[in-house]
Amino acid sequence: MSLLSAQAVLDAKQLKHAKRGILAGILSGILWGASGTVLGAALGFEPFTSMTTDGLDTKHALAIMVAMALCGAFLHDAFAAIWVGVSNIRAGKFKEYGRSLRTKPGQMVCIGSILGGPIGMSGYLLGITLVNSAYALPITAAYPAVAAVLATIFFKEKNPARVWIGVVLCILGSFLVYYAPTEAEKGPFFAIGLILTTLACIGWSSEGLLSTYGMDMLDPDIALGIREGVSAIMYFIFVLPITTLYLTANFGPTPIWETVMKVMTTSALPIYAFGGFLGGFSYVYWYRALNMTGVARAMALNVTYALWGVIFGAVFTGIDITIYLGIGACSIAIGAILVSANPRELFQLRETK
């Protein structure tokens, strides 16, 4: 057998590797869309159905909504950490956790997880509660673009114009899918809400960059296991206690910890577990895609969750398909095709020395 035929075989192997990266990006979007639909279903259970904000003043109602949202984020990440941990143990990778945490790249992933989880997700949940989504969504929807630009600057990621157009179309589409025209008042917490929403955008894009950098030297599945575990621990030790104490002290009269306890013991816990399963593996595939396809492509393919969310919502919960939804879904589909059109570009993702 000649070296020429060896080269052909190896080219085919690399192409298969690249296609697996693109498939991972698409799966991350599908699973995140499904996870959102499942977690939405949890709101049909106690205590959410009987928990009403009617008759409460605005501040108290907001405090209850914030507490519920943060509890939901904690439950999601905790269940995701467990599922991903089980998967890594089955794959014979358990010892990689300790080894990775002892290295600087592992510690970078930890910092990324705090930026993306407790800071990014909390900022998003608080921001979207305090500011109308029509104002908050354009800011949070921009995080893939921010990350893609930063990856070009810091990682020297090579992305042709076609990929950039695809990224923009995916972001525009995800914004349109969730867009709802509003004439709502800006409210008393508008400024702080916008700051928190911007924090979410910065947190998520920073997570993508730090984790991608760390995964150059670490297994993506282990990086994600660390990410979900650290995030859940930070929610449990810092975010939930501090937020609960702060909200109870400032937004009484009902102690907010009562809301927290009700959510933690909800009969919808199995639904959260299933949502954590889908969400956890969505992240597994997202991290693999970040490593195998680069930041710009992985981010664009991940935000296709908005398209999949529409499809799952239409099938399982009967959402109305508006004109914005239709245009947004088409924009995402075209963007995803442009982003993944030439897998051979993934053989060498960055300029190198």
Next chain:
Amino acid sequence: MAVLPLRFRILHLLNQADGKPIKMTEIYKALYDEYSGEGQFSLEMMEHHLMSIKAVGLIDAVEPYFDENKEARYQYVITQTGRERTKYLPKDL
């Protein structure tokens, strides 16, 4: 006993080779004693890690060859970018 994550250890090994290309099967054999008891350690996983590290520019694939099982493989060499990343290796290695 292995102290580094497998992917980082591969980069470490290629850095120790001082610019000399190493066959994939030689990398596998060199790390066998450290990782062989673990489910993750296989030729397939090794190739996956190498392709990923190559794609991000830390190593280069050079000169293909056929191994003893007539499988096409690459030889790998560390790049300057890869060398720079070894600054993150623990100091006590």
